[in-house]
Amino acid sequence: MLLLIQIPCFNEEQTLPQTLIDLPRTIPGIDRVEILVIDDGSSDRTSEVARRYGAHHIIRNATNRGLAASYARGIEECLRLGADIIVNTDGDNQYCGADIAKLVGPVVEGRADIVIGDRQTAKIAHFSPIKRVLQRLGSLAVSTLSGARVPDAVSGFRAISREAALKSNIVSPFSYTIETVLQAGRKKLKIVSVPVATNAATRESRLFTNIPSFIAKQLKTLILIYVMYSPLRAFSAIGLTLGLIGLLPIARFVWQFAQGDGAGHLQSLVLGGVLCVMSFIAFAAGLLADVVSRNRQLLEITLEKVRRIELAQDVQGNAIEDTGDGSDTPISLRARS
Structure with missing residues (x-):
């Protein structure tokens, strides 16, 4: 069984x-x-350092494409390399490498398709109170919409089975964390x-640059993915919301009309009618x-x-090339750009 640890940098x-x-080189239940x-x-x-410190595979984007795109490209490369399990971690040494065994265990045992590392943010000293509250509220929203209990939905420290990776499709340009949970x-x-x-x-977060921007981007991602799938x-x-609101002024007009004073409240009828039309349009949409x-x-299945x-x-193709050119280094182990 091959475990590939991918690090977007x-x-x-x-x-x-x-x-x-800090990354483990041997893990129980994993062959390689x-x-x-x-x-x-x-x-x-970054690439030179990665090679010097033992990275087996290095791929490089010609330009900075962002975390979500790099994560998605990494998943594709891991699948191409034959990974049975993929672990994603960050290059800033935020996560404890020794805990990769904890992530991999449930996947190896067949108890999970995706395992997410819970950082227990309430205990992290450098997290501000407002960041802890936002993390808790965001994770609660993601858990509710996905139907799975995920205490730390934005944690990038996670293990993914090959089958789960094959089913994933990243469309968000910001971050993959919320999208992958909702998809799963x-x-x-x-x-x-x-x-x-x-x-x-070791450094400030590059995603959490300022609170308003972070909230706006995460909400946009959450709403987009939820509407896409539900x-x-x-x-x-x-x-339904527009329809119920629209019924209130209509009911007011009907009441006033029954009292003989409907002529002075036509604006209520107009407002209610507009809201009801908007409600119908929302249902049709x-x-x-x-x-x-x-x-x-159907496209995702295809x-x-x-x-x-x-x-x-x-x-x-790799098997043919590896045995046909006389080289000691398989094609799949060479750094590519």
Whole structure:
């Protein structure tokens, strides 16, 4: 069984060495542990440091594409390399490498498809009170919408089975953490959380630059993914809300009209009518969006099958190249850009 530990990096020359040193090289139930570094267009020596400190595979984005895109590219590369389990961690040494065994255990035992490391943020000293509150509220919202209890939904320290990785599709340009949990809940994948330790902060978070921006981006991602996978429910909620609000001024007009004073309250009838029309439009939009969502599900099924075919072809191609050119180094172990 092959475990690949992927590390998306952007200018992590200073922190990456300790991150790589702390990673375990042997884990119970795992035959082989390899490390993949995704250099997201760094301007420093991140790739050189990764190679020096034992990374087996290095891929580099020509430009900085962001965390979500780098994570997605890493997943694709891990699948191509034949990973049975993929662990994602950060290059800033935030997470304790020794806890990777905790993450991998439930996947190896078949008890989980995805295991997320719970940082227990209430105990982290460098987390501000407002950051702890936001993390708790965000995780509660994600847990509610996904149908799985996830105490630390934005934790990037997680293990993913090969099957779960094949089913994942990242569309968010900001961060993959929330999207992958909501997708997993929608696809009935088993999510488990385990407590993990964290190391002292080595730098400021690049995602949590300021509170308003962070909240806006996370809310946008949450709403987008929820509407994408549950459009009928989302638009029905909007339509029902508008309809109920619209009935109030209509009821007021009817009451006044019954009292013989309806002529002076036509504006209530107009407002109620507009809101009811908007409610109908929301319901109609929900039906159309649900049709689009079902088409998306078919496309995801097709994409998964195409992935499996391409990966099978890659395995055959690599086997031919590795035995046909006389080289001692397999093609799949060479750094690529």
